[in-house]
Amino acid sequence: GAVVSQHPSRVICKSGTSVKIECRSLDFQATTMFWYRQFPKQSLMLMATSNEGSKATYEQGVEKDKFLINHASLTLSTLTVTSAHPEDSSFYICSARDPGAPNEQYFGPGTRLTVT
Amino acid sequence: QKEVEQNSGPLSVPEGAIASLNCTYSDRGSQSFFWYRQYSGKSPELIMSIYSNGDKEDGRFTAQLNKASQYVSLLIRDSQPSDSATYLCAAPYSGAGSYQLTFGKGTKLSVIP
Numbered sequence: 151g152a153v154v155s156q157h158p159s160r161v162i163c164k165s166g167t168s169v170k171i172e173c174r175s176l177d178f179q180a181t182t183m184f185w186y187r188q189f190p191k192q193s194l195m196l197m198a199t200s201n202e203g204s205k206a207t208y209e210q211g212v213e214k215d216k217f218l219i220n221h222a223s224l225t226l227s228t229l230t231v232t233s234a235h236p237e238d239s240s241f242y243i244c245s246a247r248d249p250g251a252p253n254e255q256y257f258g259p260g261t262r263l264t265v266t
Numbered sequence: 267q268k269e270v271e272q273n274s275g276p277l278s279v280p281e282g283a284i285a286s287l288n289c290t291y292s293d294r295g296s297q298s299f300f301w302y303r304q305y306s307g308k309s310p311e312l313i314m315s316i317y318s319n320g321d322k323e324d325g326r327f328t329a330q331l332n333k334a335s336q337y338v339s340l341l342i343r344d345s346q347p348s349d350s351a352t353y354l355c356a357a358p359y360s361g362a363g364s365y366q367l368t369f370g371k372g373t374k375l376s377v378i379p
Contacts, residue, residue: 182365193371194310194354243309247365251315253298253358255367260309 153177154246156258163234163265170230171261173244179224180246184255185217188241200227234265268293268359272370280378285342287373289355292336299331299338302354304372310354314340345377 153176163169173183183200198219199207206219218230227246231238241262245255269292279285291299298317302310316322316329316338328341338357342349352372359366 184366194369196366199366241307253365253367254300254312254315255356255365256312257302257309 152246152248152254152256154180154244154256154258156244156261158261159259160262161264163263165235165265166233168230168232169234169263170228171242171244171263173227173229173246173258175225175246175256178246178248178250180227181224181249182247183221183227184245184247185219185227185229186243186245188243188260190241194243197229231263234263236265239263239265268296268357268368270355270357270368270370272353272355272373274371275374276376277373278376278378279345281345281347283345285345285349285375285377287340287342287353287355287375289338289340289370290336291338291355291357291368293357293359293368294333294336296357298358299329300356300367301327301329301338301340302356302369304352304354306351342375345375347377347379350375350377 155174157172181202185197186194197212200219200221202221208214221227243260245257271290301314303313304310314329316331322329326343330339352374354372355370356367359368
């Protein structure tokens with residue numbers, strides 16, 4: 151149980167375009183999902199907390215107008231990187247909280263974004 | 267400031283040995299702790315959770331929690347080369363029901379054949 155999927159696994163886009171990343175909980179309903187970013191050889195950085203049916207809560211320093219998060223259902227959250235720039239190239243990972251084990255988070259496989 | 271501290275390593279152990287990974291945390295109110303394993307280029311995978319003082323064993327893994335010392339450890343017995351990865355310690359951030367986790371920076375483990 152507690153399987154989280156992400157799509158796409160890799161994406162290459164041109165500077166100035168937007169990219170949407172999907173995160174799905176496959177076998178449980180996730181009222182809360184989280185979005186992280188990880189640069190090479192660095193630790194996970196929490197970007198935002200996504201709650202179903204309400205606005206996401208962004209961490210300090212994360213631009214909410216650049217990283218749009220939508221959590222429209224109990225199994226799907228999306229992250230859209232708008233007007234992407236090369237410095238946005240990173241490994242984006244979502245996680246979902248299993249309501250049956252409230253503090254446990256299960257991670258998706260991640261999306262590697264390259265902006266050219 | 268909620269902090270979780272880990273030795274970044276690298277920690278090298280020979281195959282078959284016991285690998286010991288350590289973690290300290292600052293928030294005395296933390297009640298649960300998690301160990302994640304992250305292979306290079308992959309996302310973290312939850313391998314152990316521990317909620318009570320003492321030891322919790324799962325196969326070759328044993329998590330140890332000492333709330334008085336604010337210390338969590340992970341022991342890997344009979345280490346295998348496939349255990350080579352970065353191990354992340356995490357504790358919930360007790361802010362307004364957010365269920366966020368605070369992660370340590372991770373300890374890189376290398377198991378030498």
